Structures are given as structure tokens and as C-alpha cells.
Amino acid sequence: MQTPEFWKSRGFISTFLLPLSGFYYLGSILRQKLSNPIKLDVPVICVGNLTAGGSGKTPITLALADTLKKAGKNPHIVSRGYGGEQEGPLRVSPSHHSAHDVGDEPLMMALASSQSTPIWISKNRVNGAKAAIKDGADIILLDDGFQNPSLQKDLSILVVDNKIGFSNGRLIPSGPLREPIHNGLKRADAVFVIKQPNDTINEELSDVFTGKEVSSVIITPADETCLSRLINKKVFAFAGIGYPQKFYDTLANLAVDVCETKDFPDHHRYTEGDLNKILSLAKEMGAGAIFTTEKDFVKIPDKFKEAISYLPIRAVWDNPQFINSLLSKLTGTT
Incomplete structure (x- = not known):
């Protein structure tokens, strides 16, 4: 879908749709309350956001995979494969699969990583993670799985764009939020803010993130x-x-x-x-x-x-020490 213009402000259309947002809120609460997350034998790191639409999760997921590999781990990325026709679990192969098969983001990640990090798609995240573990994964990176309660997460990272933030701060369909900000932040272990090299983190966002571990990330050309x-x-x-x-x-x-x-x-x-x-x-x-x-x-x-x-773009850590410290409990390194 195309991001609606009315998500940027609290105008008439956004306000008119608020009752539907109430139903969306109830559905999201029930989904979390009624879930019974499965604990896997390996750590699970989730990279997600609170809004519909892109915030920069994919380059951050790939950068985390590279950081984990440098620490001697064998991470596999598991994606839902949005837009693809295959149910999975399926390991993505650029030579055999198209975006029509597995979705555009998983195929892009597979090409960007040159298969050095295995990418899996699975509509059922549990089955996808188990297939990755069977294939040798010792850490699972969940791409865009923050609202999915099927797996127990050992580390949950929220990605927020410094400029866009949470737009009008309302729930779908009157705004871009998948869940209330305070609910999401309760489950987040850290927040990564995507920003331009010379920018500082938006003051309004800084106030929202009070008490949370926050680090900025810069997106730069990879080539x-x-x-x-x-x-x-x-x-x-x-x-x-x-x-x-x-x-x-x-x-x-x-x-x-x-x-x-x-x-x-x-x-x-x-x-x-x-x-x-x-x-x-x-x-x-x-x-x-x-x-x-x-x-x-x-x-x-x-x-x-x-x-x-x-x-081509890549994520560059503004504070590599913060990232290493965040991952150290999962990697067993210091």
C-alpha cells in the first residue's frame, strides 16, 4: 500500500477513522495476551518497528548479522516473506527464487549478503526458526517480528526513523502505529534511531525513549x-x-x-x-x-x-561499543 498522507497529521480523515483504530487496538492486545511464545534452544534477536511502512529494519538486520559473524556466531535471518507466494520454511536462493516467490526484502537480503548469512522465509515464524536451527543457526535474527508473539525473544530491538518518528501517533487505520507506543516500548530492550550523519536525535523522540537504551544508526551508500x-x-x-x-x-x-x-x-x-x-x-x-x-x-x-x-545502502553503527555490549550476553563475548 501507499503510505496515506493523512497519517502525517491528526486531521479530519484520521479522526474519522479513530473508532476503527479502537478495534485494531483490541485485536493487538488480545493477540499478545492470548499467545504462548515458544522458547527455542538458541537466542532469538528481533528487529522490528511500531509503524507500518519502512523504517530501516533491513539494513540494520544485515548489519547485526555481520557483527554477530565477526563474533564467531552463525546467525540466520528469518523473515515472513511478505509479498511472496511460498509458504516456507524455505532458504532463499537468488539463483532459484524471485521476489514473486519469496518477497522483495528476503531476496534483497540474500543478494546483499552474498549468501554469507542464510535468509529464510516462513509464514510460520516458529517453523522457519526451527528449520534454520536444523541447518546450523546458533542465533536467529527475526526480521520484522516485533508484533509476532509466537517466539520468545531474547533481545528485542525497535527501529525508528529520526525524521518520520511515529507520524501522527495514532493506530492503524487512522495512523501508522501497529500498537501503542508505550506498549511497544515495554517489550523493547533497545531502540535504534536511523538518522543522517550530522543530525542529532529528535528531541521529541528522546523524551519518548526516556529510560530506554538508545543508539543512533547512519545509513550510507554501500558502494x-x-x-x-x-x-x-x-x-x-x-x-x-x-x-x-x-x-x-x-x-x-x-x-x-x-x-x-x-x-x-x-x-x-x-x-x-x-x-x-x-x-x-x-x-x-x-x-x-x-x-x-x-x-x-x-x-x-x-x-x-x-x-x-x-x-546499495548499509547501516553504520554510530556507537559500535553499544552494539557489542548489547550483543555480548548472547554471544558470550565481552
Whole structure:
């Protein structure tokens, strides 16, 4: 879905939908209260958020996997595989699976990690985690599993975008929240705030996170050479993510001349018609390059990939000592 504009403020439409948010609240409370989480034989780290739409969970999940591997662990990432048709449990193989099979984010993670970190998809998180353990995982990383109560978590991390925050602070459908902020924070062991290199953490967010372990994370290009293709060129950018403006802001912060943008709904499946339209619009605007996100690029047919580039990104810890300390109890290292 495309992120509704009315989620940004508490206007008429948001207020009109508040009664439906009440039903959503009751459903989320009952789901947590009636659950009986299963305890696994290996630690489970959950990376999630409180809002619908992208907040930066995927690059953080991959960065945590790299940090754990450097500590001598063998983490496997388990995802629901949103948007994919396979039920799982299934280990993602970029050479055999498409985004249509396993979902765009799991396929993107598998490509980004070059299979150094196994990625699993499973509609049933318990079955997915057990399959990963059978395959040798000694730590499970749950990608976007914060509201899923089926597994007992040993460490729960909330990811929040410094600029977007919690938008209007209301529950779905009148706002983006999957659950009330105070409820989510009670279950969180730490909060990671995604921000730009020179920004400080939003004061309003700092007040909300009082008493919680908080660290900032910076999202940077994973491949600096790709930026050389953007120098002195007008760039047409498009994205089908929760908050496309985040991608455009990233390009702008890299001094890229973005001449035009085109938004698509989150997890959008691109048709040839969509892509031909993009090529036509870029030509009309005199763009010298067309860029999108990694998540979008994995869904583009090969015949269009020569004309479209993507910006690979990675998460960089603002405070590596904090991360190492947070993980030390699970890794047995100091």
C-alpha cells in the first residue's frame, strides 16, 4: 500500500477513522495476551518497528548479522516473506527464487549478503526458526517480528526513523502505529534511531525513549563507486517503499541532482507498462540516469536493468561499543 498522507497529521480523515483504530487496538492486545511464545534452544534477536511502512529494519538486520559473524556466531535471518507466494520454511536462493516467490526484502537480503548469512522465509515464524536451527543457526535474527508473539525473544530491538518518528501517533487505520507506543516500548530492550550523519536525535523522540537504551544508526551508500555515475547528471528517481521520500532525501544528501521522482506503493510489483512509463518520463526530463532502491531493483525484469541503477545502502553503527555490549550476553563475548 501507499503510505496515506493523512497519517502525517491528526486531521479530519484520521479522526474519522479513530473508532476503527479502537478495534485494531483490541485485536493487538488480545493477540499478545492470548499467545504462548515458544522458547527455542538458541537466542532469538528481533528487529522490528511500531509503524507500518519502512523504517530501516533491513539494513540494520544485515548489519547485526555481520557483527554477530565477526563474533564467531552463525546467525540466520528469518523473515515472513511478505509479498511472496511460498509458504516456507524455505532458504532463499537468488539463483532459484524471485521476489514473486519469496518477497522483495528476503531476496534483497540474500543478494546483499552474498549468501554469507542464510535468509529464510516462513509464514510460520516458529517453523522457519526451527528449520534454520536444523541447518546450523546458533542465533536467529527475526526480521520484522516485533508484533509476532509466537517466539520468545531474547533481545528485542525497535527501529525508528529520526525524521518520520511515529507520524501522527495514532493506530492503524487512522495512523501508522501497529500498537501503542508505550506498549511497544515495554517489550523493547533497545531502540535504534536511523538518522543522517550530522543530525542529532529528535528531541521529541528522546523524551519518548526516556529510560530506554538508545543508539543512533547512519545509513550510507554501500558502494561509493555507484555515486560516480551520478556526478553532473540529472537523475530520475523512483521507489516503491513505505516512505519513498526517505530515498529521495538520501540522494539529495549525497548532492545528487534529482530532477523528478515517481512513487509506487510499498512492495509494488512492477509491470512492463510501469517501467516503460518511467523510461519515457526520464527521457522527457532529460535525465542522464535512473535510480531506485535495492528493494525495488530485485523486482525489475532483466531487460530493463541496463537502463536502471540502484543505490546499495548499509547501516553504520554510530556507537559500535553499544552494539557489542548489547550483543555480548548472547554471544558470550565481552
